[in-house]
Every structure is written in C-alpha cells, then in structure tokens.
Amino acid sequence: MKPNSKWIDDWQIGVKPSREDQISIDLLDFFMHFWDEEQLDGKSLTTRNRYSASLHALGGYLVKRGISGEDLNKTAYEMLSEYVGPDDGPLIYHHNEDWQNEVDMVCRKIYKQINKKR
16 A cells, blocks of 8 residues: 555554654655655555555654654654664564564665665
C-alpha cells in the first residue's frame, strides 16, 4: 500500500497531538516522495508491500521518538537523517530478524536518497 494520509492516524499516540501531527505530516510527505523516486508503483506487489510495511513501521517509530527526550525539538527530516544510516535503520523489530532486515533495507535506500539531495 502506497503511503497515504491514513498512516497519520496510525502513528498518533495522543501525548502531544500537535507535535505528532507535524512529524507525521512531514514524514508522510517524505515517504510519498521516496515512493515516487523509487518508482515503487511499477514494482511487484510483494516489493510494494515490503516497502510499505517498513515505511509505516519507521514512521511510527520516529513519531514516538519525536515526542520525548532529545528528539523533542528535531524535525522529521533531522530524525530521519539521524536514525537512518548506510548500513541499517533503527531497531524496531527486536524479536523478528526478517522484519528488521526489511526495515534496514528500506532505510539504506532512504539514506541514499537523503544523501543524494545534499
């Protein structure tokens, strides 16, 4: 499933609604551009589902990070730049290596896109 506005509702925690909204909107915008740049609409259903699940999980993780602690004043893009690296992404699936590998693969692609724009 291509990133869409329903994801924003999925990511909402309810602790800091306006902050959650801003991060969610910015992440969704980035993910939609990423989807288009990777031309995922032309890929197989399996590939689209893998990317979709990983982007959705990453978005939820970053919204949660963005409402507390040291990430409270960071933009969505700053958090993406910090948590997504050339080798992997944040540890989201502690107990499922296959799912985590999917997230890491997508994060590597995001990392390349972020650094291509710099």
